[in-house]
Amino acid sequence: MGKVVEKLVYERPKSLTDAHTHYCPGCTHGVSHRLVAEALDELGIRERTIGIAPVGCSVLAYYYFNVDFAEAAHGRAPAMATGMKRANPDRVIFTYQGDGDLAAIGTGEIVHAAGRGENITVIFINNAIYGMTGGQMAPTTLEGQKTTSSPMGRDISIAGHPLKMSELLSTLDGAAYVVRHSLHDVKHIRRARKAILTAFKVQLAGLGFSMVELLSTCCTNWKMDPVESLDWLRDNMVPFYPLGEHKVIDAVKDL
Amino acid sequence: MAKQLWKGNEALAEAAVRAGLVAYFGYPITPQTELLEYLSGRMVRLGRAFLQAESELAAINMVYGAACTGVRTMTSSSSPGISLMQEGLSYMAASEVPVVLVDIMRGGPGLGNIQPSQADYFQVTKTSGHGDFRPLVLAPATVQEAVDLVYEAFDLAEQYRTIVIVVADGNIGQMMEPAEMPPMREINGDRPHWALVGADGRDHRIITSLELGAERLEALNLRLQRKIARVKREQVRWKEDKTDDAEILVVAFGTMGRISTTAAEMAWEKGIRAGVFRPISLFPFPAARLEELSQRVKRILVVEMNAGQMLEDVKLAVGKDYPVEFYGRMGGIVPLPDDVLEAVERVHTEL
Numbered sequence: 001m002g003k004v005v006e007k008l009v010y011e012r013p014k015s016l017t018d019a020h021t022h023y024c025p026g027c028t029h030g031v032s033h034r035l036v037a038e039a040l041d042e043l044g045i046r047e048r049t050i051g052i053a054p055v056g057c058s059v060l061a062y063y064y065f066n067v068d069f070a071e072a073a074h075g076r077a078p079a080m081a082t083g084m085k086r087a088n089p090d091r092v093i094f095t096y097q098g099d100g101d102l103a104a105i106g107t108g109e110i111v112h113a114a115g116r117g118e119n120i121t122v123i124f125i126n127n128a129i130y131g132m133t134g135g136q137m138a139p140t141t142l143e144g145q146k147t148t149s150s151p152m153g154r155d156i157s158i159a160g161h162p163l164k165m166s167e168l169l170s171t172l173d174g175a176a177y178v179v180r181h182s183l184h185d186v187k188h189i190r191r192a193r194k195a196i197l198t199a200f201k202v203q204l205a206g207l208g209f210s211m212v213e214l215l216s217t218c219c220t221n222w223k224m225d226p227v228e229s230l231d232w233l234r235d236n237m238v239p240f241y242p243l244g245e246h247k248v249i250d251a252v253k254d255l
Numbered sequence: 256m257a258k259q260l261w262k263g264n265e266a267l268a269e270a271a272v273r274a275g276l277v278a279y280f281g282y283p284i285t286p287q288t289e290l291l292e293y294l295s296g297r298m299v300r301l302g303r304a305f306l307q308a309e310s311e312l313a314a315i316n317m318v319y320g321a322a323c324t325g326v327r328t329m330t331s332s333s334s335p336g337i338s339l340m341q342e343g344l345s346y347m348a349a350s351e352v353p354v355v356l357v358d359i360m361r362g363g364p365g366l367g368n369i370q371p372s373q374a375d376y377f378q379v380t381k382t383s384g385h386g387d388f389r390p391l392v393l394a395p396a397t398v399q400e401a402v403d404l405v406y407e408a409f410d411l412a413e414q415y416r417t418i419v420i421v422v423a424d425g426n427i428g429q430m431m432e433p434a435e436m437p438p439m440r441e442i443n444g445d446r447p448h449w450a451l452v453g454a455d456g457r458d459h460r461i462i463t464s465l466e467l468g469a470e471r472l473e474a475l476n477l478r479l480q481r482k483i484a485r486v487k488r489e490q491v492r493w494k495e496d497k498t499d500d501a502e503i504l505v506v507a508f509g510t511m512g513r514i515s516t517t518a519a520e521m522a523w524e525k526g527i528r529a530g531v532f533r534p535i536s537l538f539p540f541p542a543a544r545l546e547e548l549s550q551r552v553k554r555i556l557v558v559e560m561n562a563g564q565m566l567e568d569v570k571l572a573v574g575k576d577y578p579v580e581f582y583g584r585m586g587g588i589v590p591l592p593d594d595v596l597e598a599v600e601r602v603h604t605e606l
């Protein structure tokens with residue numbers, strides 16, 4: 001018998017705890033958690049990182065990240081992150097926020113954090129719905145999309161148009177790196193992973209505000225099975241929310 | 256240090272700097288704005304964090320973020336701004352991070368006006384956010400006292416891991432008076448055992464106000480209540496003047512306490528024995544001492560720049576059968592000593 005060579009191809013990132021998450025089966029929060037954790041591991045910054053959880057399905061993210069963590073009031077994570085970063089410029093600070101959190105109740109805080117060029121990283125989970133409260137319309141809900149508070153489908157004449165946050169924030173001079181990616185298949189997940197890594201590098205280089213928007217699923221409130229919801233994301237959200245680099249300042253390209 | 260002439264708001268700001276303020280976040284609002292303006296230069300020159308936030312909502316949450324990392328941090332505002340900060344105050348109370356807040360009250364409700372007022376007594380002592388919590392509330396009557404209280408407030412906030420509100424009205428914020436500054440404290444880099452600084456060589460730490468289990472949330476509440484009980488035992492503060500052989504006791508806080516002291520002197524000249532009881536800690540309210548004094552005097556007269564808010568705490572302290580009179584003005588009107596004297600005389604004729 002020859003020697004068995006073990007090669008480790010997959011393990012839990014150090015930046016994740018071994019807690020079981022409360023997320024619904026098929027939810028992409030787990031994927032985005034892992035991508036963030038891998039980035040922290042790869043950059044060797046776990047020990048000096050502080051995360052901020054939002055109000056929303058990822059409110060308990062602090063149990064899953066093996067990182068110092070605070071929990072913000074609904075929408076206020078960018079303000080909290082600002083306070084942390086200003087008082088501790090040598091720490092790495094990131095927020096993890098849903099679309100209700102970031103694009104509705106917390107619109108003011110995210111716009112001004114980006115405008116100031118706050119040197120923080122934002123992971124923005126756009127699942128086009130309010131997950132935690134049971135599937136109400138979000139500012140990102142698509143036209144015609146049915147939710148518990150738009151039962152006939154989002155009517156633009158009543159609810160207005162969905163907000164494209166990456167595009168909006170890209171117009172601000174303080175934004176250094178604003179990109180949108182999708183988690184609907186492996187190819188896209190890999191791209192998202194690279195973007196998250198870049199976003200943290202932007203912060204480490206002190207270049208200013210960085211945000212990665214991740215188009216995500218919510219099988220439970222979309223009332224679809226996991227595979228259907230990935231397809232729905234691809235066929236409906238991706239066309240409306242163009243993927244790619246919405247704002248990348250030159251200094252980021254040199255990283 | 257010798258006494259210097261200081262404007263109240265700027266004196267409060269400098270005292271905070273000397274107490275070791277690391278990060279200030281605020282939003283302009285009269286009659287508090289000079290505090291923010293003063294710090295915008297002073298903090299930056301010292302290499303400390305200063306940021307003018309986009310709103311009071313953002314400011315208080317910036318403070319919350321900085322507080323989670325265990326540094327000395329504060330904000331300041333005035334009545335409408337404090338309303339916006341209530342969300343953050345509630346979260347901070349629940350997660351037990353220390354914070355100092357200066358409230359320079361103005362006339363309300365609504366946008367009200369920018370004149371001095373004490374109409375937010377309820378807001379700071381009883382309704383500063385949702386849920387069961389009580390900040391420690393300190394009310395100075397002079398610029399010197401404001402300086403001393405804000406300097407000490409940071410220690411108290413850390414000692415109890417609580418919110419300390421230094422509450423004054425526009426008079427104290429705006430007027431100039433001689434005051435002596437306390438010495439400059441070194442900022443030591445040490446962070447408390449609960450602070451978030453990065454999980455280096457230890458388990459990760461979490462600061463949250465969320466407790467999903469009813470039992471666990473009740474346990475948190477019980478802990479907060481024990482802390483409040485401790486504050487009640489240890490931090491009751493007041494000042495008395497001519498209470499020894501008074502027949503009428505004027506109870507007033509902040510600016511009105513000071514004006515009432517002048518009025519009491521005038522009363523004595525007219526042969527009316529009036530003493531003054533000035534609560535300094537509005538929460539915890541100095542109820543026990545007030546109750547004691549009420550046994551010695553014949554009448555209590557509460558004087559406030561509001562419709563009678565502290566009045567409720569006074570009545571609670573002395574009981575419903577005790578004769579408590581009230582004189583108050585609203586809308587930013589500051590009673591003069593003569594006005595208070597008149598109220599004292601009115602009470603005296605009824606004796």
Ligand SMILES: Cc1ncc(C[n+]2csc(CCOP(=O)(O)OP(=O)(O)O)c2C)c(N)n1
Binds near residue numbers: 058099
């Ligand atoms: C001030 C305030 N308003 C409303 C709520 C109720 N609430 C909790 S989560 C949530 C929606 C979160 O949706 P989103 O940010 O899209 O995150 P998701 O749950 O979809 O991950 C709302 C409205 C709250 N907790 N606080």
